[in-house]
Amino acid sequence: MSSSTIDPDWQRIHYADSTIVDLHAHPGLKISLFDKAFTAPFHASGAFNPFSFESGFSNLHLGGVDVLLSAIYAPERQIVTQEAPALQALRYLRPRLWRKVFGGSYFDVANRMLDDLERAVSAPASQAAGRRPAQVVRSRVELDALLAQGNDRPIALIHCLEGAHSLNSGPGTTTQQLLANLEHYQRRGVAYITLAHFFANDVVHPCFPWPENIQKLNFFRSERDVTLGLKPAGEAVIERMIELGMLIDLSHCTPPARARIYDMVGQRAPLLMTHVGAYAINPDPYNPQDWELRKIADSGGMVGVIFMPYWLTPHASKRGLNAIVQTLRHFLDAAGGEHVGIGTDFDGFIDPPDDLPDAAHLERLTQRLLAERFTPQQIGQIWGGNALRVLRQGWG
Numbered sequence: 001m002s003s004s005t006i007d008p009d010w011q012r013i014h015y016a017d018s019t020i021v022d023l024h025a026h027p028g029l030k031i032s033l034f035d036k037a038f039t040a041p042f043h044a045s046g047a048f049n050p051f052s053f054e055s056g057f058s059n060l061h062l063g064g065v066d067v068l069l070s071a072i073y074a075p076e077r078q079i080v081t082q083e084a085p086a087l088q089a090l091r092y093l094r095p096r097l098w099r100k101v102f103g104g105s106y107f108d109v110a111n112r113m114l115d116d117l118e119r120a121v122s123a124p125a126s127q128a129a130g131r132r133p134a135q136v137v138r139s140r141v142e143l144d145a146l147l148a149q150g151n152d153r154p155i156a157l158i159h160c161l162e163g164a165h166s167l168n169s170g171p172g173t174t175t176q177q178l179l180a181n182l183e184h185y186q187r188r189g190v191a192y193i194t195l196a197h198f199f200a201n202d203v204v205h206p207c208f209p210w211p212e213n214i215q216k217l218n219f220f221r222s223e224r225d226v227t228l229g230l231k232p233a234g235e236a237v238i239e240r241m242i243e244l245g246m247l248i249d250l251s252h253c254t255p256p257a258r259a260r261i262y263d264m265v266g267q268r269a270p271l272l273m274t275h276v277g278a279y280a281i282n283p284d285p286y287n288p289q290d291w292e293l294r295k296i297a298d299s300g301g302m303v304g305v306i307f308m309p310y311w312l313t314p315h316a317s318k319r320g321l322n323a324i325v326q327t328l329r330h331f332l333d334a335a336g337g338e339h340v341g342i343g344t345d346f347d348g349f350i351d352p353p354d355d356l357p358d359a360a361h362l363e364r365l366t367q368r369l370l371a372e373r374f375t376p377q378q379i380g381q382i383w384g385g386n387a388l389r390v391l392r393q394g395w396g
């Protein structure tokens with residue numbers, strides 16, 4: 001290999017040598033809300049498209065994804081009561097969708113969305129000949145059994161939840177009920193819970209949900225109080241998650257909540273921030289500071305770089321690869337090579353970068369990392385080596 005070219009074996013490094021794990025994407029949102037087939041093809045156009053399907057089976061297959069941590073999000077009611085009342089028109093325009101999303105407790109809705117995803121993955125069209133089918137794996141043992149099957153194995157989907165509001169089964173839900181619901185999800189195979197999301201829940205307070213540079217959307221305007229942190233029920237939930245072997249994702253938690261959780265958990269369980277940027281590059285309270293990256297590394301956990309440029313840099317940009325690589329390099333320096341991965345947030349109603357628009361194009365990151373002299377070993381750790389270690393250490 002000449003010193004002026006990238007490793008000509010980038011295809012081998014990406015598709016054969018690396019186990020590619022996406023720590024955070026939302027195919028289940030599009031499947032549940034828009035009745036998409038898991039195999040529905042989608043080609044990104046560059047424009048924001050709420051009906052996109054960046055992490056559907058076709059794109060995962062093309063991009064060489066081996067394991068997808070699929071985050072289920074039961075939409076929070078305050079979206080339509082506080083932030084975007086215009087969406088209440090959906091009650092009449094799309095009554096079936098409305099009932100599905102708001103007809104029942106968050107616990108009911110999240111379970112229905114898990115059912116939808118499982119149905120979509122096992123649908124006959126998802127098992128078409130000639131393509132790797134996908135399979136929901138519900139434990140570390142099932143994951144390892146699947147990975148042992150060699151290169152033609154199915155794509156592994158792992159259930160995760162975004163927002164601990166999904167533990168709430170209705171008005172007056174007690175801490176005991178939250179814990180019982182937590183155990184229910186553990187039995188369903190949920191590997192991690194992102195404790196916070198857009199609004200305060202029974203467990204924790206969130207950061208502001210959008211980065212500054214897309215604030216021009218006339219949407220999500222009410223402030224969040226970042227002096228507030230973890231709630232008493234949150235402490236009980238975290239203790240039980242450690243006992244049950246469920247991973248804790250601190251993405252979206254306020255800085256005081258995160259500080260409390262680093263103290264509480266210490267090295268008892270690997271902590272995650274699955275889809276974030278670096279505060280040192282884009283100083284937003286959503287992003288972890290360097291001391292936090294060291295706490296997460298000390299816990300044995302990891303941080304995943306989000307693919308959305310608006311979290312990664314303070315400058316609005318339609319492209320993202322530069323910022324992704326810069327953030328990866330910062331995480332490597334601050335947390336160490338064993339504690340860094342990828343959490344795209346595809347299909348989370350985001351606007352992916354034009355140069356990495358969907359899961360089908362992940363190889364571009366491998367090419368780019370090689371061009372910037374990341375070693376094949378580092379690339380393998382970033383793509384999945386670290387995530388598999390954390391899953392084996394902290395799940396189940």
Ligand SMILES: [Zn+2]
Nearest residue numbers: 162251252275
């Ligand atoms: Zn998120």
